[in-house]
Amino acid sequence: xxxxxxxxxxxxxxxxxxxxxxxxxxxxxxxxxxxxxxxxxxxxxxxxxxxxxxxxxxxxxxxxxxxxxxxxxxxxxxxxxxxxxxxxxxxxxxxxxxxxxxxxxxxxxxxxxxxxxxxxxxxxxxxxxxxxxxxxxxxxxxxxxxxxxxxxxxxxxxxxxxxxxxxxxxxxxxxxxxxxxxxxxxxxxxxxxxxxxxxxxxxxxxxxxxxxxxxxxxxxxxxxxxxxxxxxxxxxxxxxxxxxxxxxxxxxxxxxxxxxxxxxxxxxxxxxxxxxxxxxxxxxxxxxxxxxxxxxxxxxxxxxxxxxxxxxxxxxxxxxxxxxx
Amino acid sequence: xxxxxxxxxxxxxxxxxxxxxxxxxxxxxxxxxxxxxxxxxxxxxxxxxxxxxxxxxxxxxxxxxxxxxxxxxxxxxxxxxxxxxxxxxxxxxxxxxxxxxxxxxxxxxxxxxxxxxxxxxxxxxxxxxxxxxxxxxxxxxxxxxxxxxxxxxxxxxxxxxxxxxxxxxxxxxxxxxxxxxxxxxxxxxxxxxxxxxxxxxxxxxxxxxxxxxxxxxxxxxxxxxxxxxxxxxxxxxxxxxxxxxxxxxxxxxxxx
Numbered sequence: 001x002x003x004x005x006x007x008x009x010x011x012x013x014x015x016x017x018x019x020x021x022x023x024x025x026x027x028x029x030x031x032x033x034x035x036x037x038x039x040x041x042x043x044x045x046x047x048x049x050x051x052x053x054x055x056x057x058x059x060x061x062x063x064x065x066x067x068x069x070x071x072x073x074x075x076x077x078x079x080x081x082x083x084x085x086x087x088x089x090x091x092x093x094x095x096x097x098x099x100x101x102x103x104x105x106x107x108x109x110x111x112x113x114x115x116x117x118x119x120x121x122x123x124x125x126x127x128x129x130x131x132x133x134x135x136x137x138x139x140x141x142x143x144x145x146x147x148x149x150x151x152x153x154x155x156x157x158x159x160x161x162x163x164x165x166x167x168x169x170x171x172x173x174x175x176x177x178x179x180x181x182x183x184x185x186x187x188x189x190x191x192x193x194x195x196x197x198x199x200x201x202x203x204x205x206x207x208x209x210x211x212x213x214x215x216x217x218x219x220x221x222x223x224x225x226x227x228x229x230x231x232x233x234x235x236x237x238x239x240x241x242x243x244x245x246x247x248x249x250x251x252x253x254x255x256x257x258x259x260x261x262x263x264x265x266x267x268x269x270x271x272x273x274x275x276x277x278x279x280x281x282x283x284x285x286x287x288x289x290x291x292x293x294x295x296x297x298x299x300x301x302x303x304x305x306x307x308x309x310x311x312x313x314x315x316x317x318x319x320x321x322x323x324x325x
Numbered sequence: 326x327x328x329x330x331x332x333x334x335x336x337x338x339x340x341x342x343x344x345x346x347x348x349x350x351x352x353x354x355x356x357x358x359x360x361x362x363x364x365x366x367x368x369x370x371x372x373x374x375x376x377x378x379x380x381x382x383x384x385x386x387x388x389x390x391x392x393x394x395x396x397x398x399x400x401x402x403x404x405x406x407x408x409x410x411x412x413x414x415x416x417x418x419x420x421x422x423x424x425x426x427x428x429x430x431x432x433x434x435x436x437x438x439x440x441x442x443x444x445x446x447x448x449x450x451x452x453x454x455x456x457x458x459x460x461x462x463x464x465x466x467x468x469x470x471x472x473x474x475x476x477x478x479x480x481x482x483x484x485x486x487x488x489x490x491x492x493x494x495x496x497x498x499x500x501x502x503x504x505x506x507x508x509x510x511x512x513x514x515x516x517x518x519x520x521x522x523x524x525x526x527x528x529x530x531x532x533x534x535x536x537x538x539x540x541x542x543x544x545x546x547x548x549x550x551x552x553x554x555x556x557x558x559x560x561x562x563x564x565x566x567x568x569x570x571x572x573x574x575x576x577x578x579x580x581x
Contacts (some may be wrong), residue, residue, distance in 0.1 A: 090382045094403065097338060101413060137378055138338075139331035139565075158332065165358050169336070 004325055036306070085122070091115045096142070100154040103233030103256065108150035128313070145255075150297040155259060178225065182235055185226065187270040191284060195252045197241070201226070230254075262295060264288040326360040326378050334375065334574050335387065338401055341472045342486035345397040372399075389489045390513040392482075395529025395558035400489045412473065418453030424450070424473065427465070431482055432495065432502050437515035439481035440457075441465065483514050506530050507544060522546035532557045 024321035054116045092115045099106045111127070112120045119126065131142040139158055145151040151159045161169060188204055202212060205222065230236045234256040241248045264278070271278045279285050332355045337343060349368060356365050366374075376385045383404045387567050412421060426447045430439035444465065445458045456464070465481065468474040472486045477573065483491075492512045496503055504513040508530035518525040524545045526534065532555045535541040541550035 086381070087383070090384075090405075094384065098415065101338070133382060137331070137382065138334055139328060140335075148381055156335070158328065161358065165354070169354060263448060 007028065063324040085119070085126070088116060088119055089126055089129045089133065092126060093133050096130065096152070096154060097140075097162070100140070101237070105145050105151040105153050105234065108152075127230055143259075151250070153259075156234065160265075181205075181210075181222075181225070182230060183259075183261070183266065183269055184265050185230075185236065185251065186253060187273075189253060190263060190266050191270060191281070195250045198238075198249045198251065201251055262288070326375075329355045329363075330371075330378075332358060333371075334401070337399065342398050342400040342489065344391075344483070345399065367521050387489050389485055390527075390529055390558075391485045392488070392513075392527055392529070394555070395527075395532060397558075398485045398489070400486050402490045415471070416464075416467075419451045419456050420467075422452045423448070423456065423464055423470060425462055427468075427474065427481055428483070428491075428495070429499070429502075431514060432499050434505075437513075438477070438482045441479045441481065444481065473495050488512060488514060508534055517550075517552045519543040519546060519548065520551055521548040528555050529558060531555060 044162070071159065092111060095115050096106060097113065099110075108123070112123065116123060116126060127142070132156065134140040134142055139156065140154040141157045143153055143155050144197050145153055168192070184204070185196075185201055188201060192200065205211075208224050213221065226236070227238065231238050231254070234254040236254045236257070237252045238249060239252075263284075267278045267281070267284055274280075327453060332445060333352060336351055336355070337348070340347075345368075352368060353365055354370060355365060363479050372386050372388075379385050384401060385404055386399055387402045388399050398557045412424065416424070423444070427439055427444045430443055430447075431437060434507070441462070445461050448456055448458055448461045465474065465476075469476050469481075469484075472484045475484050495512060504516070504525050505511070506513040506527045507524040508526050511527075513527055516525045516527045517531050522543060522545050523542065531550075531552070534544070535550065535554045536557055538554075541554055542548065543550055
C-alpha cells in the first residue's frame, strides 16, 4: 500500500504533497511538468523516510479522481525530467568528445556552463553516466587531471598498436604525420636530458626540411603546430629559461605526453632511427627503466582503487537502479 | 558493441567525414587489430548495429554523397537539431558568426559558391570580438582544414560534412532560401537547374536520372535539359584509374 520510492531513481514528487496538502502537491507537479523544472530530483531521500507515514494519507487520495490526476501529472513530470537527464548526459558525451578532439583538458565549470546548466547539482551522476557511455560506446576512459582543479581528459583505453597496425592507421588519415613530428621533438627533448632549447628544436626540424613559418603540406604551419597546438594540448611545455640573456626558451614533455607515451617507447624510436639498441645510451636507458617501474607501480595502485570504487558504485547504483542495462 | 566497433567510431570521429572506400579500409583495419578471426560484417549491417547503440546518445553514422561527383561519404552526426553545435566548442563567437555569414551567402547564391571577397566584406558585421580581414582569411582556411567548407579558386561552398551535419538546421533556419533536389529531395547547394521551370538537381542525381538517356528532358516541365550530363560515380573505375596514391591524395585534399 505504501508507495515506495520507484527503485529509487527519482524520489516521488509526492514528497511535495506533504507540505500543504494535496492541492499544493498537484499544483507543484503540474508546474513541474510545465516548466520542466527538475524539482523531483532535488527532493532527496531523507524526505521520503520522514514522509513515510504521511504518504499513507497521500495514498488514499490516489484513489480519488483528483488524486489520480495528480499521479498522472507527477508521472508526466517524472518522465520529462528523466528524458531531460538523458538528453543532458548525451550532450555532455558529445561535448567531451568534441573538446577532447582539440586535446585541451575540459574543466568542470566549462561543462556546467555549456551543457549542464541548472542541473549542476546532479553533476556527479551526470558525469558518471557520461563516463560509462564513453567507456562502453567509444572505448575512452574519462580521467580526472587534477583533483583540485576539476579538469578532465579522455584517454584511449585500447592497448597500443603493433607497428604495422599503426602505420596502417596513420595511412587512413592526416593525424599520423603530426604525431610523428611530435615524437621527433619528444625524442630530442629526452635525449638532451628532458629539456631542449627552442633553437635546438628548430635546428633539428630544419635538417628535416621543416621551416617554422613555411607552410608544410603535412604539418600546416609548423610554428603554429608546435608553439600553439602542441603546447595547448599539453603535449609540450614551453618556458623561458631563467637567467639567460638574450632570453632563451626551452621545451619539455607536457603532462599529456607522459600519459600517452613513455620514455622507453620514445627511446626505442630514437634508437631505431639511429639503427642502434636503446642500451647504446646507458643514462637514458636507465632512466627509461626507472620510468617503466614507476608506471607499473602506479598502474597497479590505480587498478586496485578503481576496483574498490567500482564495487562501491555498483552497490549504490543497484539500489538506485539508474542504469538501464 | 566490441572493440572493433569502438575503434571504428573513434577513427571515424577523428576524421570527421570519410569516403566509402576509406570507411571499408577502416572497418577491415579495426577487425585486423581486434578480431582477426571474425568475418568482416557487411558494411551496412555493421553501421546499423553501431547506430542502434548510438541512438540513446542522439547521434548516428549518416551516409551522404559529395555534391560534385557523387562519392559516398560517411560522418558521425548529431540527431538533435542544435545549431552548428559541433563547431560551437571549436570556434570563438566571432568565428562561428563568420561561418554563419558564409553559410548564408552560399545558400543565397545561384551557384552554391560564395566568393572570398563577399564573405570578407561582412567582417564588420560579426558578433563578438572585432575581426580583421586578414584574420578572417585564416579563419576561413581553418574551416577548410576542419572540413566545414571547400575552397575552389577563391570561392567557398559547403563540405559534404557540413551538409550531412547541418541539413536539418539549415532547412529549419532558412526555409525560404533553401534549395532542394527534385530527385532525392535532400538539401541542394551545388547542382543543375532547369532554365524553364527552375527545378534543381544534384549533379550525381542528374547523372543517375539521365543515365543512358540520349534526350534528357526536365522531369517537371519536360523541356530539354540544357546541361552536360555528368558520369555516374563508379567506385570500380576509380580504383582502376591507376592514379598514384600521392596524386590522388593531393586531388582529394583540394576538393575536400
